[in-house]
Amino acid sequence: MRRSELEHAIRAATEIIRQDAVFIIGSQAILGSFTEDELPAEATRSEEVDIAPMQDDDAQSLATQLDAAIGEMSHFHETHGFYVQGVDLDQAVLPAGWEHRLVKVNNANTLGRTGLCLEPHDLCVAKLIACRAKDHLFVGALLEHGLVNREILAERLLTVSNDDVRRDRALSLVRSASQI
Numbered sequence: 249m250r251r252s253e254l255e256h257a258i259r260a261a262t263e264i265i266r267q268d269a270v271f272i273i274g275s276q277a278i279l280g281s282f283t284e285d286e287l288p289a290e291a292t293r294s295e296e297v298d299i300a301p302m303q304d305d306d307a308q309s310l311a312t313q314l315d316a317a318i319g320e321m322s323h324f325h326e327t328h329g330f331y332v333q334g335v336d337l338d339q340a341v342l343p344a345g346w347e348h349r350l351v352k353v354n355n356a357n358t359l360g361r362t363g364l365c366l367e368p369h370d371l372c373v374a375k376l377i378a379c380r381a382k383d384h385l386f387v388g389a390l391l392e393h394g395l396v397n398r399e400i401l402a403e404r405l406l407t408v409s410n411d412d413v414r415r416d417r418a419l420s421l422v423r424s425a426s427q428i
Contacts, residue, residue, distance in 0.1 A: 249276050249279065249284070249292050249293075249294060249295060249297070249330055250279075250284045250292070251279045251283050251284060252357060253297075253328070253329075253330050254272070254276055254279040254280070254297060254353065254363065255353060255355070255357035255358050255363075256328065256357070257276075257297040257299065257318075257330065257332050257363075258270060258272070258299075258353060258358045258361055258362070258363035259357070259358050259359050259361060260317075260318050260324065260332065261297075261299045261314055261318065261332050261334075262358075262361040262362075263361075264313055264314060264317050264318065265301050265310040265313060265314065267301055267302050267303070267310075268360075268361055268362060269302050269361065269362035269363070269364055270299045270300065270301055270302060270361075270362075270363055270364070271299065271300040271301075271302065271337055271350075271363075271364050271365075271366075272297060272298065272299055272353075272363045272364065272365040272366065273298050273299075273300055273335060273337065273339070273340045273366055273371075273374065274294070274296065274297060274298025274333070274335070275291065275294050275298075275371070275375070275383075275386055276292075276294055276296070276297045276298070277298075277351075277365035277366040277371050278291050278292075278365075278368060278371060278390070279292070279353075279365070280351040280352070280353045280363065280365025280366075281351050281365065281367065281368050282368075282395065286395075287390075287393075287395070288389040288390070288392070288393050289389075290385050290386055290388075290389035291386060291389055291390060291395075295325075295329060295330040295331065296320070296330070296331055296332075296333050297330065297331070297332050297333070298332075298333045298335045299311075299314060299332050299333070299334060299335065299363075300334075300335050300336060300337040300339075301314075301334075304336065308334070308336050310334065311334030311335055311336060312334060313334065314332050314333075314334030315332075315333065315334045318331060318332045319331050319332060319333060319334065320333070340366075340374045341373075341374060341377040341378075341408060341410060341411050341414070341415075342366070342370055342373065342374055342408070343369075343370055343373045343404035343405065343407040343408050344407035344408075344409070345407065346366065346367070346370040349367035349369075349370055350364040350365065350366065350367065351364070351365045351366070351367055352364060352365075353365055368390065368395060368396050369396055369397070369400045369401055369404050370404060372386075372387045372390060372396050372401055373401065373404045373405055373408065373418070375387050376401070376405065376418035376421065376422065376428075377408065377411060377414045377415065377418055379414060379417065379418065384421075384428050387401075387428050388428040391428060398422055398423075401422045402419060402422050402423055405418055405419045405422060406419070
Protein backbone atom coordinates (compact mmCIF):
# COMPACT_ATOMS: atom_id res chain seq x y z
CA MET A 249 0.00 0.00 0.00
CA ARG A 250 1.08 3.56 -0.64
CA ARG A 251 0.52 6.74 1.37
CA SER A 252 -1.76 8.05 -1.39
CA GLU A 253 -3.97 4.97 -0.97
CA LEU A 254 -4.19 5.55 2.78
CA GLU A 255 -5.24 9.14 2.07
CA HIS A 256 -7.85 7.89 -0.41
CA ALA A 257 -9.19 5.45 2.21
CA ILE A 258 -9.46 8.27 4.77
CA ARG A 259 -11.29 10.46 2.27
CA ALA A 260 -13.72 7.69 1.26
CA ALA A 261 -14.39 6.47 4.80
CA THR A 262 -15.08 9.91 6.25
CA GLU A 263 -17.44 10.67 3.38
CA ILE A 264 -19.39 7.43 3.84
CA ILE A 265 -19.86 7.77 7.60
CA ARG A 266 -20.17 11.58 7.52
CA GLN A 267 -17.48 12.23 10.11
CA ASP A 268 -14.50 14.54 9.75
CA ALA A 269 -12.02 12.09 11.26
CA VAL A 270 -11.42 8.36 11.67
CA PHE A 271 -8.94 6.16 13.54
CA ILE A 272 -6.50 4.02 11.53
CA ILE A 273 -5.54 1.12 13.79
CA GLY A 274 -4.21 -1.63 11.52
CA SER A 275 -0.77 -2.12 10.01
CA GLN A 276 -1.28 0.56 7.38
CA ALA A 277 -1.36 3.18 10.15
CA ILE A 278 2.42 3.05 9.70
CA LEU A 279 1.92 5.13 6.54
CA GLY A 280 0.92 8.03 8.78
CA SER A 281 4.51 8.19 10.05
CA PHE A 282 6.54 7.00 7.05
CA THR A 283 6.16 6.95 3.29
CA GLU A 284 6.13 3.64 1.47
CA ASP A 285 9.67 4.43 0.23
CA GLU A 286 10.95 4.58 3.82
CA LEU A 287 9.35 1.27 4.81
CA PRO A 288 10.34 -2.35 4.26
CA ALA A 289 8.07 -4.37 1.97
CA GLU A 290 6.70 -6.34 4.95
CA ALA A 291 5.18 -3.13 6.33
CA THR A 292 3.20 -2.16 3.23
CA ARG A 293 2.13 -5.58 1.99
CA SER A 294 -1.46 -5.41 3.20
CA GLU A 295 -4.21 -4.16 0.91
CA GLU A 296 -6.52 -3.62 3.90
CA VAL A 297 -6.91 -0.42 5.92
CA ASP A 298 -8.51 -0.99 9.34
CA ILE A 299 -10.61 2.09 10.07
CA ALA A 300 -12.64 2.76 13.21
CA PRO A 301 -15.18 5.59 13.26
CA MET A 302 -14.61 8.26 15.91
CA GLN A 303 -18.12 7.57 17.22
CA ASP A 304 -20.23 4.53 16.50
CA ASP A 305 -23.24 2.92 18.11
CA ASP A 306 -23.24 -0.33 20.05
CA ALA A 307 -24.16 -2.27 16.92
CA GLN A 308 -21.16 -0.79 15.09
CA SER A 309 -23.46 0.40 12.31
CA LEU A 310 -20.91 2.81 10.83
CA ALA A 311 -18.16 0.18 10.73
CA THR A 312 -20.63 -2.10 8.96
CA GLN A 313 -21.41 0.68 6.45
CA LEU A 314 -17.70 0.93 5.66
CA ASP A 315 -17.49 -2.82 5.04
CA ALA A 316 -20.50 -2.74 2.74
CA ALA A 317 -19.43 0.28 0.69
CA ILE A 318 -15.64 0.01 0.46
CA GLY A 319 -14.81 -3.31 2.08
CA GLU A 320 -13.29 -6.51 0.80
CA MET A 321 -14.66 -7.67 -2.58
CA SER A 322 -16.57 -4.39 -3.04
CA HIS A 323 -16.55 -2.41 -6.28
CA PHE A 324 -14.14 -0.03 -4.51
CA HIS A 325 -11.75 -2.93 -3.80
CA GLU A 326 -11.94 -4.19 -7.38
CA THR A 327 -11.37 -0.69 -8.77
CA HIS A 328 -8.57 0.50 -6.49
CA GLY A 329 -6.83 -2.70 -5.38
CA PHE A 330 -7.24 -1.99 -1.66
CA TYR A 331 -10.16 -1.89 0.74
CA VAL A 332 -11.33 -0.62 4.12
CA GLN A 333 -12.20 -2.95 6.97
CA GLY A 334 -14.58 -1.20 9.32
CA VAL A 335 -13.54 -2.06 12.86
CA ASP A 336 -14.37 -1.25 16.46
CA LEU A 337 -11.64 0.61 18.30
CA ASP A 338 -11.99 -1.87 21.16
CA GLN A 339 -10.63 -4.64 18.92
CA ALA A 340 -7.07 -3.40 19.45
CA VAL A 341 -5.24 -3.83 22.76
CA LEU A 342 -3.29 -0.60 23.12
CA PRO A 343 -0.81 0.84 25.61
CA ALA A 344 -1.79 3.58 28.04
CA GLY A 345 -1.63 7.05 26.56
CA TRP A 346 -1.93 5.94 22.92
CA GLU A 347 -4.60 8.56 22.26
CA HIS A 348 -2.08 11.33 23.02
CA ARG A 349 0.43 10.03 20.47
CA LEU A 350 -1.79 9.68 17.41
CA VAL A 351 -0.28 10.78 14.10
CA LYS A 352 -2.57 13.00 12.03
CA VAL A 353 -2.90 12.57 8.29
CA ASN A 354 -4.71 15.65 7.05
CA ASN A 355 -3.81 17.30 3.75
CA ALA A 356 -5.13 18.22 0.31
CA ASN A 357 -5.34 14.52 -0.61
CA THR A 358 -7.74 13.86 2.28
CA LEU A 359 -9.79 16.95 1.38
CA GLY A 360 -9.19 18.32 4.86
CA ARG A 361 -10.47 15.21 6.59
CA THR A 362 -8.30 13.50 9.17
CA GLY A 363 -6.99 10.01 9.68
CA LEU A 364 -5.67 9.53 13.20
CA CYS A 365 -3.02 6.84 12.85
CA LEU A 366 -1.49 4.87 15.69
CA GLU A 367 2.06 5.99 16.46
CA PRO A 368 4.50 3.28 15.26
CA HIS A 369 5.40 1.93 18.73
CA ASP A 370 1.74 1.83 19.80
CA LEU A 371 0.90 0.06 16.54
CA CYS A 372 3.65 -2.50 17.18
CA VAL A 373 2.36 -3.10 20.71
CA ALA A 374 -1.08 -3.89 19.28
CA LYS A 375 0.54 -6.20 16.72
CA LEU A 376 2.63 -7.99 19.35
CA ILE A 377 -0.42 -8.50 21.54
CA ALA A 378 -2.37 -9.90 18.56
CA CYS A 379 0.53 -12.35 18.14
CA ARG A 380 -0.14 -13.56 14.59
CA ALA A 381 2.70 -14.65 12.29
CA LYS A 382 2.07 -11.67 9.98
CA ASP A 383 2.27 -9.33 12.99
CA HIS A 384 5.64 -10.74 14.02
CA LEU A 385 6.94 -10.23 10.47
CA PHE A 386 5.66 -6.65 10.50
CA VAL A 387 7.21 -5.73 13.85
CA GLY A 388 10.43 -7.63 13.09
CA ALA A 389 10.88 -5.72 9.83
CA LEU A 390 10.36 -2.36 11.54
CA LEU A 391 12.88 -3.30 14.24
CA GLU A 392 15.40 -4.57 11.70
CA HIS A 393 15.19 -1.31 9.73
CA GLY A 394 15.51 0.84 12.87
CA LEU A 395 12.05 2.36 12.55
CA VAL A 396 10.97 1.33 16.05
CA ASN A 397 12.97 0.84 19.22
CA ARG A 398 12.91 -2.30 21.42
CA GLU A 399 13.20 -0.34 24.67
CA ILE A 400 10.26 1.89 23.82
CA LEU A 401 8.22 -1.18 22.82
CA ALA A 402 9.01 -2.79 26.19
CA GLU A 403 8.06 0.41 28.06
CA ARG A 404 4.77 0.65 26.20
CA LEU A 405 3.99 -3.04 26.68
CA LEU A 406 4.34 -2.56 30.44
CA THR A 407 1.40 -0.14 30.30
CA VAL A 408 -0.98 -2.69 28.75
CA SER A 409 -3.26 -3.64 31.61
CA ASN A 410 -6.19 -5.55 30.18
CA ASP A 411 -4.41 -8.65 28.84
CA ASP A 412 -1.60 -9.77 31.16
CA VAL A 413 -0.91 -13.14 29.52
CA ARG A 414 -0.47 -11.81 25.99
CA ARG A 415 1.35 -8.73 27.31
CA ASP A 416 3.88 -10.85 29.20
CA ARG A 417 4.43 -13.10 26.18
CA ALA A 418 5.01 -10.06 23.93
CA LEU A 419 7.31 -8.47 26.51
CA SER A 420 9.40 -11.63 26.69
CA LEU A 421 9.68 -11.65 22.92
CA VAL A 422 10.73 -7.99 22.73
CA ARG A 423 13.31 -8.40 25.50
CA SER A 424 14.85 -11.51 23.96
CA ALA A 425 17.93 -11.13 21.81
CA SER A 426 16.31 -13.13 19.02
CA GLN A 427 14.49 -11.62 16.11
CA ILE A 428 10.74 -11.29 16.43
